[in-house]
Amino acid sequence: MSGLLKGLQGVGKFLKLLLTSRMGRVGIVIFAIFAFIAIFAPYLRTVDPMRFGVPGNQLMPPNAEFWFGTDRLGRDIWSQTLYGTRVALIVGFTAAATTVSIGTLVGLIAGYFGGKLEELLMRIVDFFLMLPYLPLMIVFSAILGPSIRNIILVISIVYWPYTARVIRSQVLSLKERAFVEASRSVGASDRLLIFGEIMPNVVPLMFAQAVLMVTWAIYAEAVLSFLGLGDPTTVSWGWIVNRAFASGVIRDFLWWVIPPITCICATILAFTFLGTAVSDIMKPGYREARGL
Amino acid sequence: MKGFAGFVSGKISAAVLTIFVIICANFVIFRVVPGDPVRLLFGDPRAGRHRIAEMRERFGLTGTLWEQFVAYLNRLFLHGDLGFSFVYRVPVLEVILDRVPQTLLLIVTALAIAVVLGTTLGAIAGWKTGTKFDSIIVTVSLGFYSIPTFILGIILMMIFAFGLGLFPIGGMDTIGAGYTGWAYVGDVAWHMFLPCGAIVIWYIGEYVILTRSAMQDVLDQDYITSARAKGIKESTILRRHALRNAILPVVTLTGMNLAFAVAGIIEAETVFRWPGVGRLVYDSVMSRDYPVLQGLFLIFAVVVVLANLVVDLIYGYIDPRIKVGGGQ
Numbered sequence: 001m002s003g004l005l006k007g008l009q010g011v012g013k014f015l016k017l018l019l020t021s022r023m024g025r026v027g028i029v030i031f032a033i034f035a036f037i038a039i040f041a042p043y044l045r046t047v048d049p050m051r052f053g054v055p056g057n058q059l060m061p062p063n064a065e066f067w068f069g070t071d072r073l074g075r076d077i078w079s080q081t082l083y084g085t086r087v088a089l090i091v092g093f094t095a096a097a098t099t100v101s102i103g104t105l106v107g108l109i110a111g112y113f114g115g116k117l118e119e120l121l122m123r124i125v126d127f128f129l130m131l132p133y134l135p136l137m138i139v140f141s142a143i144l145g146p147s148i149r150n151i152i153l154v155i156s157i158v159y160w161p162y163t164a165r166v167i168r169s170q171v172l173s174l175k176e177r178a179f180v181e182a183s184r185s186v187g188a189s190d191r192l193l194i195f196g197e198i199m200p201n202v203v204p205l206m207f208a209q210a211v212l213m214v215t216w217a218i219y220a221e222a223v224l225s226f227l228g229l230g231d232p233t234t235v236s237w238g239w240i241v242n243r244a245f246a247s248g249v250i251r252d253f254l255w256w257v258i259p260p261i262t263c264i265c266a267t268i269l270a271f272t273f274l275g276t277a278v279s280d281i282m283k284p285g286y287r288e289a290r291g292l
Numbered sequence: 293m294k295g296f297a298g299f300v301s302g303k304i305s306a307a308v309l310t311i312f313v314i315i316c317a318n319f320v321i322f323r324v325v326p327g328d329p330v331r332l333l334f335g336d337p338r339a340g341r342h343r344i345a346e347m348r349e350r351f352g353l354t355g356t357l358w359e360q361f362v363a364y365l366n367r368l369f370l371h372g373d374l375g376f377s378f379v380y381r382v383p384v385l386e387v388i389l390d391r392v393p394q395t396l397l398l399i400v401t402a403l404a405i406a407v408v409l410g411t412t413l414g415a416i417a418g419w420k421t422g423t424k425f426d427s428i429i430v431t432v433s434l435g436f437y438s439i440p441t442f443i444l445g446i447i448l449m450m451i452f453a454f455g456l457g458l459f460p461i462g463g464m465d466t467i468g469a470g471y472t473g474w475a476y477v478g479d480v481a482w483h484m485f486l487p488c489g490a491i492v493i494w495y496i497g498e499y500v501i502l503t504r505s506a507m508q509d510v511l512d513q514d515y516i517t518s519a520r521a522k523g524i525k526e527s528t529i530l531r532r533h534a535l536r537n538a539i540l541p542v543v544t545l546t547g548m549n550l551a552f553a554v555a556g557i558i559e560a561e562t563v564f565r566w567p568g569v570g571r572l573v574y575d576s577v578m579s580r581d582y583p584v585l586q587g588l589f590l591i592f593a594v595v596v597v598l599a600n601l602v603v604d605l606i607y608g609y610i611d612p613r614i615k616v617g618g619g620q
Contacts, residue, residue, distance in 0.1 A: 130310055130600065134555035135573065135592045139321060142577060142585055219440050223559060226442055228577050241446070245563075251454055251461065258450075261443045272438040 014207075017281050024277030030270035034263075038089045041082040049079035049235045059253055069255040071240075072247045080235045081259040087236035088218050088267055091148065095155040095217035100210045102156060103163025104202065110164070111171025112194050122168070128161040137220060141229040148231050155220045163209045170205055174198050208278045215271035222264045237264050299608050307601040314593045318586055319364050323357065374587035379579045384587035388569060394464060395568030398484060399557055402491035403546070409492070410499025411542055415535050417500060418507025429500060437497030441556045445490040445563035452486060459486050462565035487564040491556045502545055506538035513537075544607055550599045554592050 018024040037044065046066070052073050060070045068077035110121040137154050144150040174180065175198060183197050224230055225238025228246075232239075237260035244256040280286060355363070367373035374384040417429040436444070453461040464483050465471070471479045510516065511534060519529045554570075561570030569588060576584040 127310060127313060130593075130597055131314070132550075132554040132592045132596050133552075134558055135589045138558075138573060138577060139585060139589045142580075142582065143321060215438070223440055223442060223555070227558070227562065227574055241442075254450060254454065257446060261446055264443055265439050268438050268440070269435060272434065276434070 018274075018277055021277040021280055023273040024281070027270045027272075027274035027277060030266055031274065034085050034089065034267055034270070037082055038085040041086055045076075045079035045082050047076045047079055049076060049083045050233075051075065059249070059256075061253075062255055068259050069253070071243060071256055072249070077240070077256060077259055080240055081237070081263060083235040084237040084240060084260060084263060087148065087234055088221060088263070091152055091155070091221040091236075092214040092218040092267075092271075095152045095159070095220075096210045096213035098152065098156040099159045099213045099217070100163050100206055102160040103209065104167050104199075104206055106160070106164040107167025108171055108194050108199060108202070111168040112175055112190070112198065118168075121164070125161040125164050125168075128158070129165070133158050134223065137224060138227065138229060141224055146229055146231050148234055151221055151224060151230065152217075154224075155217045158220075159213060159216060163206075163213065166209060167202055167205060170202050171198055174201050204282055208275065208282065211271055211275040211278055215268055215275060218264070218267050218271065237261075296608065300605060303601055303604050303608070307597050310597050311594055314590065314597070315365070315368065316361075318590050319361055322582065322586060323360075374590065375583035377581055377584050379576075379581040379584070384583050387584055388572065388587055388591060391567060391569045391572050394566060395557060395561070395570060397480075398488060398561070398566060398568060399491070399553060401484065402488045402495065403553070405488070406492045406495035406499055407542070407546065410496040411503045411535075411539065413496070414500040414503025415507050415530065415538065418504040418511070418538070419530055419534070421504075421508055421511075426504075430504065433497035433500040435497075436493050437501065439494070440559065441490050441494050442559035442563050444493055445487065445560050448486050448489055448493075449563065459483075462563075464567050484566075487560045487566050490560045490563070491553075494556055495553075498545070498549065499542065503538060503542055506541045507534060510534045510538045540607075544603055546603070550596045554596065 015028075018028065052075060057066075057070055058072055060066055062069045066076050066078065068081060070076055071080075106121055106125070110118040110125075137158050140154040140157060141150060144154065175193075180193060180197050183193055188197070221230070221236060222238035222241075225236045226242050226245075228242055230236055230239045230242070240260040241257055244250045244253070247253075247256075250257055367375075372385060374388070376382075377384050377387050380387050413429055413433075417426045420426050449461055452458045460466070460483050462483075465476065465479050466483075469479065516529060516533055519533050520526075524533075557568065557570040558573050559570070560566065561568045562574040565571060569591075572584065573588055575581070576588065
């Protein structure tokens, strides 16, 4: 229990610190708005986002009944935009969690054990980092088939090496430090040293990576859906843009694309700001300069 | 110089190994999926047995996996054969090569503009760190840099093509206009403005941020202080002393970020229907033309690896520390 409490206090302290940065504040506010929309989407929507409209309802400009207008099949764009928020955040957070978990595990093992194992793992990492990531994601998505689960899988496959590399270089310097030596000298096992001594010290870095990965994952989902590789049965922002483009009539129906692209930009900017704020407050001297 | 030769051969063998692994992966990726690759590749469940057998033959899917692999390598290395397009009914390589010049035109132009503007703005921002100008430049760059290129493209399209009607919404030339000579060049440039703009805006952000921090590092150096002490004009110091040294990491970035540039090309070309390899990716996804998609992936990957190799070698040649370190 006390561990949990301590953890919560740590998170609280961190949030407080995040709010001292202007970018952090802006990021948190935008994120809070989207989190609210995602959670309460079923209550905020006016109709089922995938329900086809009755004839005559197609391509209506924003009006009292359809706040953001309707698409070519008469579906309500306001409701679609709300549900797109869910997909963006679910994909963003799930993909970030898997990416950072895999990346951290590989980084810890490579950095801690060194030698042949490290060389092998880092060769694999470098190989992935060398490949152009978007074509790689496109190829995997095309093969695996379109679904939200597969998009998360594809994002994790392509992005984990970025985290692995960052974590490893941190572990390399940590394992030489006195507190690790001290534990080792009293006979701590490798597992205890890795997860008990070293890992707690890379948690801030994992957090920074997670913020970055949420940003990248939201981008990846948007671009894959835009390119027609998204889940055709689920509404996402990229999917809305794809439908609008494929219809060939967006010139006269701009309201169709404005909501989704605004949302994509806003979420990505929010997480970019948060990422900048996180890396700022982690710089040595940040707290001291502000008397915290 | 012996150290440098070792450095070069090390880099080259690493690149060759990487490319070979990519080639193998490209073979494996499309065969590890559950089910019959022919069914996957050609989708249509109504295709007759005879037709499937014929397809198998044509697309190198007969025999054991190992035989297929050997045949695949054989075709690739001896004949430069990347397979046969399902949609266009011609060799994949032909389909891709047809699109390469348009993409090169777009990316080289965009890159040139972005490098010049980005390094200039970044250098000034770094020179004036902490001023209002600096903070505006950095915030705007960060913003543009994080917005996906396809969205930048759509925004540009909405403003300049739909709204102001200044530029065409897509394509590479005015169909049926029959321009020749300079008129044609002008027409292409006019069509290229927006897709190029989308890539440039995204790229500039990156160059600004990098040049700015490289500049800040350089400005702390002693030779800048001594140049100032000698009473050399600030603008001369900026150009002759600071920028010249800050430019090295910028060179590396250009090669390293080709992997990112590929994404920008795919997105911008798709939005503006620019007939290059990026648009071909989208078209192949839409028409499920897997052989072309596979070929494109291979070519993108090889180009990126080679570009990285070239940058590594140039960097090793320029940076004296690598030569000396390698010689010991």
